[in-house]
Amino acid sequence: MDVGEGPSRAQHAPSITREDIIKAGHTLLIKIPSGDIRSIKLEKDATVHLGKFGSFHGNELVGQPFGLSYEIVDKKLKVLPPRPMQEVEETEATNELINDEQAVQPLRPDEIETLKKSGLHASEIIQKQIEQHATFALKTEYSKEKYKKRKEMKYSKHFTVIEPTLFNVCQYWFNKDQNRLRDIRPDSLAQIVNLANIRPGGRYIAVDDASGVVVSAILDRMGGEGRLVTICDIDSPPAYPVMVQMNFRKEAVAPIMVSLNWAAADEDYTPIIASSEPPAGKFKSDGQRTRLNKRKIASDALLQTREELFNGEFEGYATSPRIEAVF
Amino acid sequence: MWSTAREIAAGDVVIAWMTRDLIQPLVITQGGELNSKYGYYRHDELIGIPYGSKVRSRNGKGFIHLLRPTPELWTLALPHRTQILYLADIAYVTAWLDIRPGSKVIEAGTGSGSFSHSVARTVGPRGHLWSYEFHETRAAKAREEFTRHGMDDIVTLAHRNVCKDGFTVEDTVDAVFLDLPAPWDAIEHAKKALRKDRATRICCFSPCMEQVLRTVSTLNDAGFTGTSSFTGPLISRPLRPALTERLVTDITMYETLLRPHMVEAPPPLEKVGSVSARLQVADARREEKRLRQIANARLGIERRAAKRKADEDADEEGQEGKRARTGGETGGDELVSPEDQARDEAEALAEIHPTPVPAASSTPAQVVHSAASLEEETAAEPRKITLSKAFPDVRGHTSYLTFAVLLPVAASGKPEGSALAATEAQVCYSVTDPHGMR
Numbered sequence: 001m002d003v004g005e006g007p008s009r010a011q012h013a014p015s016i017t018r019e020d021i022i023k024a025g026h027t028l029l030i031k032i033p034s035g036d037i038r039s040i041k042l043e044k045d046a047t048v049h050l051g052k053f054g055s056f057h058g059n060e061l062v063g064q065p066f067g068l069s070y071e072i073v074d075k076k077l078k079v080l081p082p083r084p085m086q087e088v089e090e091t092e093a094t095n096e097l098i099n100d101e102q103a104v105q106p107l108r109p110d111e112i113e114t115l116k117k118s119g120l121h122a123s124e125i126i127q128k129q130i131e132q133h134a135t136f137a138l139k140t141e142y143s144k145e146k147y148k149k150r151k152e153m154k155y156s157k158h159f160t161v162i163e164p165t166l167f168n169v170c171q172y173w174f175n176k177d178q179n180r181l182r183d184i185r186p187d188s189l190a191q192i193v194n195l196a197n198i199r200p201g202g203r204y205i206a207v208d209d210a211s212g213v214v215v216s217a218i219l220d221r222m223g224g225e226g227r228l229v230t231i232c233d234i235d236s237p238p239a240y241p242v243m244v245q246m247n248f249r250k251e252a253v254a255p256i257m258v259s260l261n262w263a264a265a266d267e268d269y270t271p272i273i274a275s276s277e278p279p280a281g282k283f284k285s286d287g288q289r290t291r292l293n294k295r296k297i298a299s300d301a302l303l304q305t306r307e308e309l310f311n312g313e314f315e316g317y318a319t320s321p322r323i324e325a326v327f
Numbered sequence: 328m329w330s331t332a333r334e335i336a337a338g339d340v341v342i343a344w345m346t347r348d349l350i351q352p353l354v355i356t357q358g359g360e361l362n363s364k365y366g367y368y369r370h371d372e373l374i375g376i377p378y379g380s381k382v383r384s385r386n387g388k389g390f391i392h393l394l395r396p397t398p399e400l401w402t403l404a405l406p407h408r409t410q411i412l413y414l415a416d417i418a419y420v421t422a423w424l425d426i427r428p429g430s431k432v433i434e435a436g437t438g439s440g441s442f443s444h445s446v447a448r449t450v451g452p453r454g455h456l457w458s459y460e461f462h463e464t465r466a467a468k469a470r471e472e473f474t475r476h477g478m479d480d481i482v483t484l485a486h487r488n489v490c491k492d493g494f495t496v497e498d499t500v501d502a503v504f505l506d507l508p509a510p511w512d513a514i515e516h517a518k519k520a521l522r523k524d525r526a527t528r529i530c531c532f533s534p535c536m537e538q539v540l541r542t543v544s545t546l547n548d549a550g551f552t553g554t555s556s557f558t559g560p561l562i563s564r565p566l567r568p569a570l571t572e573r574l575v576t577d578i579t580m581y582e583t584l585l586r587p588h589m590v591e592a593p594p595p596l597e598k599v600g601s602v603s604a605r606l607q608v609a610d611a612r613r614e615e616k617r618l619r620q621i622a623n624a625r626l627g628i629e630r631r632a633a634k635r636k637a638d639e640d641a642d643e644e645g646q647e648g649k650r651a652r653t654g655g656e657t658g659g660d661e662l663v664s665p666e667d668q669a670r671d672e673a674e675a676l677a678e679i680h681p682t683p684v685p686a687a688s689s690t691p692a693q694v695v696h697s698a699a700s701l702e703e704e705t706a707a708e709p710r711k712i713t714l715s716k717a718f719p720d721v722r723g724h725t726s727y728l729t730f731a732v733l734l735p736v737a738a739s740g741k742p743e744g745s746a747l748a749a750t751e752a753q754v755c756y757s758v759t760d761p762h763g764m765r
Binding site (some may be wrong): 012013015016017020064065066067068079082083084085163165166167186187189190191193194195197199200201220221222223224225 | 397398399414415417418419421422423425427428429445448449451452453522524525526547548550552578732734735737
C-alpha cells in the first residue's frame with residue numbers, strides 16, 4: 001500500500017504560465033454589483049474607476065490573490081468574506097392583501113441621495129427602505145430576498161476580481177461577443193484542447209480566427225514548454241485579444257510562440273525580403289545600421305520559422321479558421 | 328507517458344483501431360499475434376511501422392490502423408472495470424477546475440483510470456496527481472497500467488478509503504475531483520488537502536439529484552462558495568431560495584448529456600413547380616373521370632332501356648330460347664365489373680361524342696410547360712443540406728457535476744492601518760444572517 005507522497009505544508013511552486021497574484025499591468029475581470037463583468041487594466045499607482053460604484057487606488061489590489069470580493073471605502077478596499085447560501089424558511093405569506101395602487105415606499109429619491117451622501121452604508125440604506133416599506137412584512141420570504149437583492153445591486157459598492165482561468169476568460173468573451181469567438185464555448189474549447197492532446201513540451205500548429213481563444217487555450221496547456229506556430233491571414237503579427245485577459249507571463253509565451261501568414265507558410269512561395277545590406281557598400285549612419293540590423297533579424301527569423309514549419313514533426317493541429325484551411 | 332518515437336517498437340502500447348466501435352489496446356511483444364475479425368497480424372511485422380499507419384492483414388481479410396495512444400484514445404480503448412468518464416465530462420471538469428501544467432490534483436476514486444490518464448497528461452511532469460481507490464483489485468490493475476504507461480513520476484496511487492481515512496496530503500492541492508457514492512463524507516478531508524493561499528476548486532460527480540442536494544449542503548456548511556465567476560444553471564431546491572445572481576455566486580451544478588446524433592443528407596427538396604405540376608395532372612385526371620362517369624351513367628340508362636325493350640320482345644317468343652341466346656351477351660350484365668363497364672361505356676361514349684373533353688386538352692400543354700421550367704430549375708446546382716438530429720429516445724445523462732470554490736484569505740502582511748488587514752471588516756447585509764463572519 002502506498003503512503004501518499006506529498007509534503008504537508010508544501011512549498012508551492014509559482015504557477016508556470018500565469019501569475020498567482022495580482023500585479024500592476026494586469027488586465028482584470030471585475031464583476032460589479034449589477035452582475036456585469038468589466039475588463040479593467042490595472043495601471044501602477046493609478047485610480048480604478050468603477051462608475052457609480054465608486055473608485056479606489058489600484059495599488060490596493062496589487063499582491064492580492066485572485067477571486068476575492070472587496071468593498072470600496074474611501075478609495076481603499078476592505079475584503080469581504082464569502083457569504084454562504086442562506087436557507088430560507090417558508091411562510092404562509094401570499095400577495096392576497098398587497099395592493100399595488102398606492103406607492104409603498106415613502107422614502108423619496110432625493111432623501112435617499114442625502115442618506116447616501118451622509119456616508120450611510122448601503123446595508124443601512126436598504127434597512128431604512130425596508131422599515132419604511134408599507135407592505136414589506138406581507139411579502140413571502142422569497143420576495144423579501146429578491147427585494148433585498150435588487151437594492152443591493154443598486155446601492156452596494158463592492159466588486160469581485162474574477163480569476164483569469166481559461167474557463168472564465170472564455171466565458172467572459174463568449175458572453176460579451178460570441179461572434180468574435182466563433183461560438184466557441186468553454187466546454188467546446190475544453191474538448192478541442194483535450195482532443196488535440198495539448199501537453200507541456202508538445203509542438204503544435206494553430207490557425208485561430210476566434211480572437212485568440214484557441215491560441216490562449218493551447219498556451220495555457222503547454223505550460224511554457226514546447227513550440228506553437230500560428231498561421232494567420234493578415235500581414236502583420238496577429239492580435240489575439242483574448243490573451244490580454246489571460247495575463248500570461250512573458251516567459252510562458254515569447255519563447256514558444258511564433259507566427260506566419262499563409263503566404264509565408266507556403267513552401268512554394270518565397271517571401272519578398274528587402275535587403276539588409278547597405279546599398280552603398282557601407283553604412284551611411286548609425287541609424288541606418290540599426291535599421292538594417294533590425295531588418296536582418298526579422299527576415300532571418302522569418303526564414304527560420306519557415307524552415308521549422310517545413311521540417312515538420314508537429315504533433316497536433318488545432319484550428320478555428322475563417323477560410324478553408326487544408327494542408 | 329507513451330512512446331514519442333516515430334515508429335512502433337517492441338514493448339510499446341499501441342491503439343489498434345478496427346472500427347469506430349472496436350478500438351482496443353495492444354502491447355507489442357516479440358512473437359505476439361493479433362487475430363481478430365479484421366485479420367491476422369504478427370506483432371513482429373508491426374515493429375518498425377510508423378505510428379498512424381494503416382496495416383493490411385496477411386490473410387487479406389481486412390485492415391486496421393495502429394495509433395499512438397493519447398488519453399482520449401485510451402478512454403475509448405481501455406478495459407472497463409467500472410463505469411468511466413468520457414471526453415465531454417473529462418474536458419469540462421478539467422477546464423472548470425483549472426487543471427493545467429504544474430497543477431496538483433486529487434482524484435477519488437481511481438476506477439478504471441480514464442480521468443487519471445487525462446489529468447496526468449495535462450499536469451505534466453511539474454504537476455502531480457494523487458489518486459485513491461478503495462477496491463484492492465482495481466487499485467492493483469490501475470497501478471499496473473500507470474507503470475506500464477510511464478506515469479509513475481506524475482501519479483501516486485493509494486489503496487485507501489478516503490471517506491473514512493482522509494487523504495495523504497495537506498494544504499497542497501489546487502483541485503479535488505470526487506467520483507464517490509457519498510462525496511459529502513470526503514468534503515472536510517478535501518478541505519484539509521487543498522491549499523489555502525489561492526482559490527482552489529472541487530467537483531463532485533454524482534448520478535442522482537439526492538446526492539447533489541446533500542453535496543451542496545455539505546459544501547456550503549464547509550465554507551465553499553460559488554464559482555466567483557459566473558452563474559451556471561442553478562438548481563431550484565425545496566426549502567432554499569432559487570437565487571439568480573449573487574455577488575459571489577452560488578455553488579453550481581451542471582448536467583452533461585451525451586447524445587448520439589444521426590447525420591443525414593436528405594434528398595433535395597421538391598420544388599414548388601413540380602408539386603404544382605403534379606397537382607395539375609391530378610386535377611385533369613379527376614375531371615376526366617367525372618365526365619367519364621357522367622357519360623357512362625347516360626350510356627347505362629340507354630342500354631338498360633334497350634335491354635328492357637328486348638326482354639319484352641323476347642318474352643312474347645318464349646322464355647327458354649331467349650335465355651340461352653342472351654346468356655352469353657347481355658346475361659352477364661350484373662357480373663361485369665364496374666371498370667370493364669366503364670371502359671365499354673367510355674368507348675361507347677367516344678363513338679357518340681368524338682370530341683375530347685375540354686378540360687383534358689388544357690392540361691397536357693400546361694404540364695409540358697411546368698415540366699420544362701422544372702428542368703430549367705434542376706439544371707442549376709441543387710443546394711446540399713446536411714441535417715443532424717439527436718436520437719429522440721436517448722437522454723444521455725451521465726451525471727450531475729457539482730462545482731465549488733474555496734476562496735483564500737486575503738493577503739496579509741499589509742502595512743499598519745491598511746483596510747485590508749484580514750482580521751477586520753466583515754459586513755453583514757442580511758438582517759437575519761446566522762453565519763456572520765468567516
